[in-house]
Amino acid sequence: MSRNGLITMGVALCTAAAFGLAVPHTAAAATNRCSYTSSTLRPTLTYGDTGSSVKQAQCLSNAWGGQPPKLALDGDFDTVTLKKIEWIQGCHGLPPNGVIEGHTWQVLYHPALDCYDPYPA
Template sequence: MIRLRLGALGAVLLTSGALSLSGPVQAAPAGPDCSYTSPSYRAALSYGQTGAGVKQAQCLSNVWGGVPKLTVDGVFGVRTLKKVEWIQGCHGLKVNGVIGPETWEVLYHPALDCYNPYPA
């Protein structure tokens, strides 16, 4: 049995024909709210780092879900680490807390839904 869970946006996209279930689903690129770096910026980031790349990752993680929302402060602290690990788990990636090429890809093109509970 296939389980399909759609929110209001997914239902609208399906009925409008904008979303097809026949192939991989790619999210639209982040809007101007996440313009701390170029979308081509994909440097590896990890706990303790700071800067515009961290702001970009924090902002993208907020655009695509998960509660609580991160403060976009450019500091890769404990909250950012937990959120990155949650995102990695949701997308079947190695859960290591490092924002590398695969994690950047899912930040820009996330899955539509995640059934992993957010860490407390």
């Protein structure tokens, strides 16, 4: 990326942060921090599942900024994880069904800069 491109991106992120918009880490940063499984391992996960793939999804979901709570990285797909996944899906126009599959994995690895859907109480 050119120097001007980096400056433009930096200004945009600082401006977003100044206005209180949620600005998650980049997908590359999240991927580097979240190494519970390979980024190519993307099994279908549902409420009640456990294990390292659930922990990977929890870690990736924590890259989101804003109000949603940080998930415990316990590998347990519980109601708190379900609620966060449904919210993330809604932010990306996916059906908020709480099932982590192909499209949901994609958005976990490549989060939007912000979501205007309020986090459920």
